[in-house]
């Protein structure tokens with residue numbers, strides 16, 4: 341802060357100084373073409389230039405994506421800044437004085453100290469850099485970086501440095517190079533640690549150091565990786581007046597342009613993962629500072645990318661970290677995906693061993709986070725009755741975190757399919773959390789009979805025919821449902837689609853197959869429905885009629901019969917199994933069930949002579 345409201349002619353004065361060609365030219369390669377300059381648009385991906393900058397009128401325009409405006413508009417869009425900040429930055433860079441609001445002595449002192457902190461950090465970067473590249477003390481560090489495959493140009497791009505080991509450089513290598521107030525500031529920054537008996541010692545010793553930059557390239561703090569034995573392996577400088585770990589991302593300053601171009605940010609966990617990916621040709625990557633991902637970090641990334649892919653280790657910790665981040669992505673309405681590395685690999689070892697193409701292939705298969713979470717929960721709990729209840733409980737915080745109703749309904753529809761619960765019922769269960777009693781939601785799940793755990797049961801040929809029929813003729817759903825179709829399709833994709841159609845029909849009495857397609861998220865169900873639609877012109881469903889009540893009943897009866905015969909076979913097998921295991925109780929139980937099934941079959945025959 342510290343500035344007055346801007347006076348009216350300030351923007352004009354800045355525009356006079358900050359030439360648009362120069363400002364944009366710092367980020368975009370521009371070539372003169374007549375009275376204007378041409379380049380490749382930084383706001384959309386293109387190979388032939390359609391981005392033009394007009395020095396006369398001081399504005400830019402892109403014929404590809406329509407982005408246009410003056411130097412402030414560019415600054416705001418490119419750096420994701422608000423207007424006052426964009427103006428302040430340009431004013432600072434082009435030495436346009438901004439009238440300042442009178443500050444209290446405390447405010448002035450605070451401001452002075454902040455500036456000193458940046459200056460000391462800057463000085464420390466150069467001390468450690470010099471040490472790494474020039475000093476005999478840094479042999480082991482240079483060898484270490486070489487062993488990890490980090491070439492000199494990348495070391496310089498990331499401003500890497502080395503704080504030497506106390507055995508050779510003493511405990512006061514950095515401290516002895518900072519005098520007077522700088523020394524005190526370095527203590528405040530946590531770079532020097534005060535000793536009880538007076539004096540200080542260096543916090544970072546025998547470590548390769550990564551400066552942590554803000555978006556403008558000011559140094560906020562450091563992250564250090566130990567070279568020799570010792571703990572902890574990674575250590576960051578403590579937070580300070582200028583350094584907030586949860587609002588910073590390693591690599592954003594260096595890789596921000598690459599992220600913006602690809603519209604995708606890849607998030608890795610370690611400093612060397614980040615650098616290694618850049619070395620091997622994957623430039624759009626950032627890393628949090630040894631902590632879990634935060635909302636502020638996502639907000640930062642949103643200014644650069646349309647989606648963020650978490651590239652994590654495939655172990656339990658990686659899965660957990662990915663799942664924990666879901667609510668943050670939902671709350672920010674930011675598209676998050678996850679790609680898990682094969683067990684035993686981290687991004688660094690993976691790309692060094694296998695190369696760029698396999699990594700790109702892996703990234704291409706990244707799964708949207710909500711889908712990933714559901715898959716993990718299904719794997720953990722199964723799709724049994726209890727499993728579904730546990731999954732629904734686990735999903736509650738996710739739905740709570742989603743901000744927009746569109747997002748919420750997308751999630752609900754996605755979850756409802758896999759869980760075989762209607763969107764409405766699922767929504768209701770989510771709104772009214774009943775934490776203590778899983779049975780409280782049981783009525784919603786009760787229609788699912790003989791649930792096979794883990795996944796949807798494949799459709800039998802006749803089930804498939806009737807599912808095709810309801811997809812093509814949704815208005816048949818109420819009648820069929822009334823006649824017991826859901827029971828017949830239970831545990832299959834058919835049940836899922838039936839429920840989904842039911843929801844659509846509640847909202848409108850004119851539902852088309854395309855409507856159904858529209859609400860299904862990408863995945864198996866959607867493919868299934870589009871297959872039906874594609875083959876529908878040939879009408880190979882075998883159900884070419886819309887169906888009178890009588891016909892539908894006949895049809896269902898026929899399908900039910902198939903179902904019962906199948907059930908009877910399964911029970912027969914169970915009985916045999918129990919017999920071989922001398923399980924008398926089991927035998928009785930299944931025999932009883934089989935008798936019931938036989939009776940049902942008989943009843944069907946009595947009602948429907950058409951089978952005979």
Ligand SMILES: [Zn+2]
Pocket residue numbers: 381382383384391402403404405406407
């Ligand atoms: Zn464009």
